[in-house]
Amino acid sequence: MSKWKTAITFNTKEESYIRGYPLTEMIGSLSFTESIFLVLKGELPTDHERKMLDAIFTSVVDHGVAPPSVVGMRHILSGGNELHVGVAAGILAFGRYHGGALEDAMRIFQESLASSDDLRTAARELAEKVAKGDLRLAGFGHKYYKEFDPRSRKLLSLAREYGFFGKHCEFATLLEEEIERVKGKRLVMNVDGAIASITSDMGFDYRLGKGFFIIGRIAGLVAHAFEELTTEKPFRRLDEERDIEYTGFPPRPLAIDEKD
Numbered sequence: 001m002s003k004w005k006t007a008i009t010f011n012t013k014e015e016s017y018i019r020g021y022p023l024t025e026m027i028g029s030l031s032f033t034e035s036i037f038l039v040l041k042g043e044l045p046t047d048h049e050r051k052m053l054d055a056i057f058t059s060v061v062d063h064g065v066a067p068p069s070v071v072g073m074r075h076i077l078s079g080g081n082e083l084h085v086g087v088a089a090g091i092l093a094f095g096r097y098h099g100g101a102l103e104d105a106m107r108i109f110q111e112s113l114a115s116s117d118d119l120r121t122a123a124r125e126l127a128e129k130v131a132k133g134d135l136r137l138a139g140f141g142h143k144y145y146k147e148f149d150p151r152s153r154k155l156l157s158l159a160r161e162y163g164f165f166g167k168h169c170e171f172a173t174l175l176e177e178e179i180e181r182v183k184g185k186r187l188v189m190n191v192d193g194a195i196a197s198i199t200s201d202m203g204f205d206y207r208l209g210k211g212f213f214i215i216g217r218i219a220g221l222v223a224h225a226f227e228e229l230t231t232e233k234p235f236r237r238l239d240e241e242r243d244i245e246y247t248g249f250p251p252r253p254l255a256i257d258e259k260d
């Protein structure tokens with residue numbers, strides 16, 4: 001059998017080396033965010049990279065009970081499962097509309113800018129597809145925020161401060177403007193869109209996109225799982241009268257032909 005290859009970590013009996021750095025030296029010296037940057041990118045972050053990535057993780061650490069991942073995981077735990085099952089279930093709820101939008105947005109931003117230097121025209125072309133209903137553009141629109149997503153504003157202002165407001169951030173900002181102009185309706189740049197543009201300007205590959213959301217949100221999922229397990233009764237169930245509207249056949253007789 002050929003050897004498994006990895007460039008991330010190797011172990012000896014005395015030490016583990018993460019991207020070449022001794023883990024026992026990292027412990028107590030590096031922050032969690034610096035260590036995450038190191039495993040993902042292979043090098044230690046600059047001061048600004050650390051601050052930016054730290055802000056990104058903080059911006060998605062939790063967003064309440066309402067999102068699909070928390071509702072889903074709380075139901076699954078209420079069926080009688082353990083913390084890790086709930087957390088895994090929450091992560092499984094991340095898809096193209098929740099959490100996973102970050103990766104799709106990174107891909108669209110990176111591919112658009114790889115094929116065009118004219119950001120305004122590229123933004124207008126995408127906005128026209130959105131307006132026609134031909135494209136559901138990841139990173140824009142929100143169920144709750146209709147005027148602006150406060151997390152995106154804060155992250156983009158930090159991106160300016162730390163030197164990561166590059167062409168991807170500019171493109172995402174132009175997209176928000178062009179969609180409003182062409183569609184006549186505001187679709188806010190949501191936190192996935194802001195993180196997607198900033199991480200693209202930081203030089204991350206779009207295929208890491210879901211990872212940023214998972215790493216940041218997993219702390220919130222653990223907190224919700226613990227709260228569900230320790231403060232709620234088992235077996236969450238919808239109320240038949242209050243929560244459910246039946247839309248199928250009315251009651252009808254089961255007429256079975258009796259054949260010999």
Ligand SMILES: CC(C)(COP(=O)(O)OP(=O)(O)OC[C@H]1O[C@@H](n2cnc3c(N)ncnc32)[C@H](O)[C@@H]1OP(=O)(O)O)[C@@H](O)C(=O)NCCC(=O)NCCS
Pocket residue numbers: 096097098099101130135136137138139140141142143144187190191192193
């Ligand atoms: C998050 C999302 C599901 C919210 O949807 P929503 O609350 O139904 O959105 P709205 O009711 O405000 O939609 C209004 C209109 O904009 C459209 N729209 C909303 N988000 C859109 C998007 N990202 N791209 C294209 N059209 C969009 C809707 O289809 C609707 O069109 P209509 O008025 O012609 O019928 C939706 O915006 C979306 O799919 N966004 C992309 C995925 C994403 O970024 N998810 C991360 C959320 S943090």
